[in-house]
Amino acid sequence: MSLLSLLFGSKPKTANVAKERLQLIIAREHAGGGTPDFLPALQRDLIEVISRYTKVNPADIKVQLEKQGNYEVLEVNIVLPDAR
Numbered sequence: 001m002s003l004l005s006l007l008f009g010s011k012p013k014t015a016n017v018a019k020e021r022l023q024l025i026i027a028r029e030h031a032g033g034g035t036p037d038f039l040p041a042l043q044r045d046l047i048e049v050i051s052r053y054t055k056v057n058p059a060d061i062k063v064q065l066e067k068q069g070n071y072e073v074l075e076v077n078i079v080l081p082d083a084r
Helices: 003-008 014-032 039-053
Strands: 061-068 071-078
Touching: 014 039, 014 071, 039 061, 039 071
Parallel strands: none
Antiparallel strands: 061 071
């Protein structure tokens, strides 16, 4: 580790932070047994992160949670613009 990273710390990777947030959200929902009230906030976060890398229409990002047997499936559909 370099001296600068020891002094100032290193910035966490975005993917790891997002993964941890999703795990916390899903764990909280399982514990509470309530309806998934996190979906609108998750959709806003996804729009914010994706907008950093490409121009995307917020209406083109859909997030939904489905129950399939004993599992809950988080489905994220993103329509990306054509690369020209």
